[in-house]
Amino acid sequence: xxxxxxxxxxxxxxxxxxxxxxLMQSWQNSSEEFKVKWALSGDLNLNLVYGKHxxxxxxxxxxxxxxxGTVIFIHxxxxxxxxxxxxxxxxxxxxxxxxxxxxxxxxxxxxxxxSSITSSIIQAVEKIASKTKGPLRLIGHSAGGHLxxxxxxxxxxxxxxxxxxxxxxxxxxxxxxxxxxxxxxNKILGLTYSEVETESSIFCSPENIPLxxxxxxxxxxxxxxxxxxxxxxxxxxxxxxxxIDAYYDSGxxxxxxxxxxxxRKSPLVTLLTE
Numbered sequence: 001x002x003x004x005x006x007x008x009x010x011x012x013x014x015x016x017x018x019x020x021x022x023l024m025q026s027w028q029n030s031s032e033e034f035k036v037k038w039a040l041s042g043d044l045n046l047n048l049v050y051g052k053h054x055x056x057x058x059x060x061x062x063x064x065x066x067x068x069g070t071v072i073f074i075h076x077x078x079x080x081x082x083x084x085x086x087x088x089x090x091x092x093x094x095x096x097x098x099x100x101x102x103x104x105x106x107x108x109x110x111x112x113x114x115s116s117i118t119s120s121i122i123q124a125v126e127k128i129a130s131k132t133k134g135p136l137r138l139i140g141h142s143a144g145g146h147l148x149x150x151x152x153x154x155x156x157x158x159x160x161x162x163x164x165x166x167x168x169x170x171x172x173x174x175x176x177x178x179x180x181x182x183x184x185x186n187k188i189l190g191l192t193y194s195e196v197e198t199e200s201s202i203f204c205s206p207e208n209i210p211l212x213x214x215x216x217x218x219x220x221x222x223x224x225x226x227x228x229x230x231x232x233x234x235x236x237x238x239x240x241x242x243x244i245d246a247y248y249d250s251g252x253x254x255x256x257x258x259x260x261x262x263x264r265k266s267p268l269v270t271l272l273t274e
Contacts, residue, residue, distance in 0.1 A: 008182040011222040012078075014142075014254040023255070024086060031088035042095065050104065050127035056120055058104035058128060059084050061091045067100040069135035069166075071272060072128055073261075076142025076172070079117055080109040080188050089262060096264035097273035099137070102128045106147075110188045114177070114199050121147045122156055129161040136161070138168045139272055141258040145173020146201060149230060152211060153204035168211045169272060172223050172254055175201040175213075175230040179222070202233040212245045212271065216252030223254065247271075 010016075015023070038044050043062035050056050071094050075087045083105040091101035104124040106117050129136060140148035149170045151157065157165070177196040180186055197203055211234070215227035231246040249257050249267065260266035 008179050009184050011179065011220060012183060012185070014220065014223075018255075024082065027082075027086040027089065031086060034089045034092060038091075038095070048131075050124045051120060053107045053120070055083065055105045055107045056123065057084070058102050058124060059088065060100065060102050060128075060131075061088070061095055062100040063095055063098050065098070067134070068098050068273075069137065070100040070102055070128065070132045071137045071139060072102045072104070072125060072148075074104065074106075074121060074138070074140035074144035074147045076140070076144045076258075077108075078185060078189075079114050079143045080185070090258065092262045093264040093266060093269040094261060094273060097269065099273050100132065102132070104128070110190060113190060113195065115195055118147060118150050118199060121151060125151055126158065126161055129164060134164075135166045136164045137166055137272060139171060139261075140169075140173065141171045142254070143174060145170035146175060146177070146199075149173055149175055149201040149206075149211065150199070150204070152207045152209050153201060154207060157207075162207060162209075165207075165209050167272075168209055169214055169268070170211065170230065171214045171258055171268070172216065172219060173201075173213060173226060173230065174223075175226050175233075202229055205237055206234050206244075208243065210243045210245075212247060214247045214249060214257070214268065214271075216254060216257035217248040217250045218253045219257070220254070224248070 042064045045060040047057050050058055075082050084103040087103055094101050106120040138148045148168050152168050177200045180191055213227045213231050215223050227246055231244050234244050260268050
């Protein structure tokens, strides 16, 4: 009898019944429409620089009547696809609750390693902090969930910025990178055993900042496991039960769970902006 093995490519495949090109085009179309709309009613600043690489840029959306602080959204795409131009549409529900929204792009694999992407996101958060006032809140989706969880690991942010971060939400985050070593996408990511140990958030110690691991209840089992795993790992290491939570969003899949950011009254926007 042949030994059973888990198909890790299948475990991370969120687009089995979707056309990736069609989905990404719909995101980009929605984002372009939203930017046109917001340019007429709010404050829109595009292509702001935070680093030397051509992709180290961010867009900043601000309510016309002033803001309560800034939400920084880190996009997903398995560290190797999409950018801020695909994700502007998610800002709408957050802006409608009077929070500014910053959306950075970052260099992608295979040009850079995941550890370098982490460094870029740290640089982006520091730059956005230096150009804004008030509290900061971080949210990331999928690979972006990994990146926002890394941002709030020990010794990542300078203390002045760290003190302004009120809460973090990792949506459908990938916090244990070890399984990716067994996927075809690792030909692009180029992960090594040493890098998955240093870059997996489950092996890091968190700062004293409230974090919610949020996932669609209808997502693939591996994303449910990843959601639970970070909560368990960080609770075991810190003992700060009131700071680390996990939520399973009924009826949501990997993409509908993050699309709800368009809705100012959705559960995810409520948690993020309350």
